[in-house]
Amino acid sequence: TKLKVAVLFGGVSTEHEVSIISAKSVMQNLDKEKYEIIPIGITKEGKWLLYTGKIEDLDSKWTMYSIECFISPDRTKKALVKIKDSEATFIDIDVVFPVLHGLNGEDGTVQGLLELSGIPYVGCGVLSSALCMDKAFAKKLALLEGIPQGHFLVIYKDEYLSKKEYFIRRIESEFSYPVFVKPANSGSSVGISKAKDKDELILAIHEAFLYDTKILIEEAINAREIECAVLGNSEIFVSALGEIVPSREFYSYEAKYIDGSSELIIPAKLEKQVEDEIKELAIKIYKLFECSGMARIDFFVDKDTNKVYFNEVNTIPGFTSISMYPKLMEYSGIPYPQLLDRLIQLAIEKNQQKQ
Numbered sequence: 001t002k003l004k005v006a007v008l009f010g011g012v013s014t015e016h017e018v019s020i021i022s023a024k025s026v027m028q029n030l031d032k033e034k035y036e037i038i039p040i041g042i043t044k045e046g047k048w049l050l051y052t053g054k055i056e057d058l059d060s061k062w063t064m065y066s067i068e069c070f071i072s073p074d075r076t077k078k079a080l081v082k083i084k085d086s087e088a089t090f091i092d093i094d095v096v097f098p099v100l101h102g103l104n105g106e107d108g109t110v111q112g113l114l115e116l117s118g119i120p121y122v123g124c125g126v127l128s129s130a131l132c133m134d135k136a137f138a139k140k141l142a143l144l145e146g147i148p149q150g151h152f153l154v155i156y157k158d159e160y161l162s163k164k165e166y167f168i169r170r171i172e173s174e175f176s177y178p179v180f181v182k183p184a185n186s187g188s189s190v191g192i193s194k195a196k197d198k199d200e201l202i203l204a205i206h207e208a209f210l211y212d213t214k215i216l217i218e219e220a221i222n223a224r225e226i227e228c229a230v231l232g233n234s235e236i237f238v239s240a241l242g243e244i245v246p247s248r249e250f251y252s253y254e255a256k257y258i259d260g261s262s263e264l265i266i267p268a269k270l271e272k273q274v275e276d277e278i279k280e281l282a283i284k285i286y287k288l289f290e291c292s293g294m295a296r297i298d299f300f301v302d303k304d305t306n307k308v309y310f311n312e313v314n315t316i317p318g319f320t321s322i323s324m325y326p327k328l329m330e331y332s333g334i335p336y337p338q339l340l341d342r343l344i345q346l347a348i349e350k351n352q353q354k355q
């Protein structure tokens with residue numbers, strides 16, 4: 001019999017649309033001989049719906065073909081509850097694959113529900129997801145462990161609003177322009193700006209606070225962007241490294257999804273010593289954040305000095321067929337459908353170990 005895999009997509013997130021594209025790709029690459037796919041969409045408002053259309057037709061209009069449903073937190077059921085004509089039916093589920101990016105999906109919230117449900121799920125657990133989503137906590141934890149990273153400052157909205165001048169002065173004394181300003185919980189570069197002077201800094205802070213009540217100011221690193229795909233639970237597999245060459249001044253939302261001209265270079269051309277250093281750091285960081293299943297770990301490599309800096313961990317990285325994570329795995333000997341097999345297997349193994 002086939003394993004029933006529920007694929008979650010959409011979500012109450014600024015990355016809703018990106019998630020649909022990732023999930024479509026995941027569903028197209030799941031081996032239909034092995035799996036029965038149960039596509040579950042979450043609208044921008046947070047409504048859970050069972051998608052009944054064809055996978056190849058999945059796009060932003062997906063809600064037209066759907067039935068009300070949700071995953072039950074009831075561990076004795078391990079099921080999806082489908083509601084049709086005021087009647088509830090339970091559909092058993094073997095594993096859940098959350099292909100949700102950003103808040104309310106990649107941040108530990110959905111993982112919490114899935115923990116309650118007792119259903120195995122792909123990827124990192126609650127704490128790990130939350131820590132990797134929150135760039136302020138991620139950086140503080142990395143700092144404790146001596147992971148190399150650029151200088152940063154965390155600012156809360158209420159404090160900023162009552163002491164604006166203090167913070168601007170402090171930033172200008174601790175950093176030199178340009179600086180990066182970002183919401184603590186963000187992805188796809190939403191709300192992130194590079195500020196070159198005081199006026200831009202004030203605007204950038206205002207912009208970042210539109211998305212979160214906590215923001216980061218970061219030293220801008222004049223760097224190449226190097227990414228590493230990691231797979232595994234206790235046994236960890238690290239892929240070859242990839243480089244992103246953004247089409248814009250930095251790897252902004254536009255550079256990621258609109259221009260279509262940012263380049264992915266696999267493998268990244270690096271000195272052996274730098275490559276080894278990054279791979280070692282990737283394993284250290286994966287363990288530090290107690291990641292499981294998968295994560296894409298992103299670094300900066302200073303263009304002049306080759307110094308390596310940790311940037312962030314993405315626990316549900318982009319999963320389109322041209323995305324870095326599946327591409328790196330493919331290059332490293334694990335084609336997309338096999339990668340999905342492996343992730344599902346890791347989810348089941350992790351769940352069994354808990355019992």
Ligand code: ADP
Pocket residue numbers: 150180182186187188189190192218219220221222223225246250251252298300311312
């Ligand atoms: P997201 O989770 O949205 O991808 P990142 O922290 O990775 O957020 O920032 C998005 C992009 O902004 C990076 O890929 C890079 O191009 C640029 N960037 C972010 N922080 C820095 C920094 N400190 N120095 C240089 N570039 C940065």
Ligand code: MG
Pocket residue numbers: 186187188312313314
């Ligand atoms: Mg990210």
Ligand code: MG
Pocket residue numbers: 188298312
């Ligand atoms: Mg990033």
Ligand code: K
Pocket residue numbers: 132133134186312313314315
């Ligand atoms: K992240």
